[in-house]
Amino acid sequence: MPAMPRKIILDCDPGHDDAVAILLAAATPEIELLAITTVAGNQTLEKTTLNARRICTLAGITDVPIAAGAAGPLVRDLRVAPDIHGESGMDGPTFGEPTVPVSDRHAVDLIVELVRAHPGEVTLVPVGPLTNVAAALQRDPGLAALIPEIVFMGGSTGRGNTTPLAEFNVHDDPEAAQLVLDAGIPVTMVGLNLTHQARATEAVVERIAALGTPVGDAVRDLMTFFAAMYEQVFGLTDPPVHDPCAVARVARPELVRCEDVFLAVETEGRWTSGATVVDLHGVLGHAPNAKVATELDVDGFWELVVDALATYR
Numbered sequence: 001m002p003a004m005p006r007k008i009i010l011d012c013d014p015g016h017d018d019a020v021a022i023l024l025a026a027a028t029p030e031i032e033l034l035a036i037t038t039v040a041g042n043q044t045l046e047k048t049t050l051n052a053r054r055i056c057t058l059a060g061i062t063d064v065p066i067a068a069g070a071a072g073p074l075v076r077d078l079r080v081a082p083d084i085h086g087e088s089g090m091d092g093p094t095f096g097e098p099t100v101p102v103s104d105r106h107a108v109d110l111i112v113e114l115v116r117a118h119p120g121e122v123t124l125v126p127v128g129p130l131t132n133v134a135a136a137l138q139r140d141p142g143l144a145a146l147i148p149e150i151v152f153m154g155g156s157t158g159r160g161n162t163t164p165l166a167e168f169n170v171h172d173d174p175e176a177a178q179l180v181l182d183a184g185i186p187v188t189m190v191g192l193n194l195t196h197q198a199r200a201t202e203a204v205v206e207r208i209a210a211l212g213t214p215v216g217d218a219v220r221d222l223m224t225f226f227a228a229m230y231e232q233v234f235g236l237t238d239p240p241v242h243d244p245c246a247v248a249r250v251a252r253p254e255l256v257r258c259e260d261v262f263l264a265v266e267t268e269g270r271w272t273s274g275a276t277v278v279d280l281h282g283v284l285g286h287a288p289n290a291k292v293a294t295e296l297d298v299d300g301f302w303e304l305v306v307d308a309l310a311t312y313r
């Protein structure tokens, strides 16, 4: 008897890799995607929300509400990433006018409503700055007891990608990330150290292009643009496809090995703000407060992603 699908809310800032996370979450049978909530991050809220609508329109995802959330971090100024995602936030493919609407509900209201409607059942999967999740916990502190897990893409056990030590999502809103950590909810961090194992190699992109569908073609074009920008900015070929790794951890936990660690977010360092401090060897003497993803079953991950993309006609 297959296990019941896990209910999730995907909070995202589309974003090339967010788009793949949406397509994976909506198609894989192990997940019931209750809602897509958007946040400013890779681009402004207006653009990330439009991009979520574009992807859902292209893929025919018409039964999942899209709700817009925070237009910027809790206390800091918004920093977007056109150098990686382009002016639209999802440069590369050409999208038609989206027909999937945006909800009139605010993302934070929808998160609170859905968690309270399904106490103990809704896993939050933030793959952008954690502003919406933090705001929901500020709005309704009792929510923390009703959320079984938060699996977020962000941070790193090693180097950053936005400053030498900080990863983009956590760097954009470190106060939100720390607030989420402090809420006492089981948290799993899927950081750059893991997502850089999920590289969109030529062979992977060829498998996606071979699908010969509008979704396959769009993801091919997304990855082509993403690859060009990663090469230009980081000198990296085969870009890491970050966000679907967090979805994969929820859908097929066996694909993403994790370790229990003490995790903290630096919110004050002059040079280190936004860094995730991961005590892999327990040298600080604090009890573990999070799981951190360390190893990806790369072949299994890409099989999961390509199989999900293949379900779209």
Ligand code: RIB
Pocket (backbone or CB within 6 Å): 013, 015, 016, 017, 018, 041, 042, 127, 128, 129, 153, 161, 167, 168, 169, 242, 243
């Ligand atoms: O650092 C990578 C993360 O920042 C990904 O979620 C990407 O989409 C951007 O939001």
Ligand code: CA
Pocket (backbone or CB within 6 Å): 012, 013, 014, 015, 017, 018, 042, 127, 128, 243
């Ligand atoms: Ca993202």
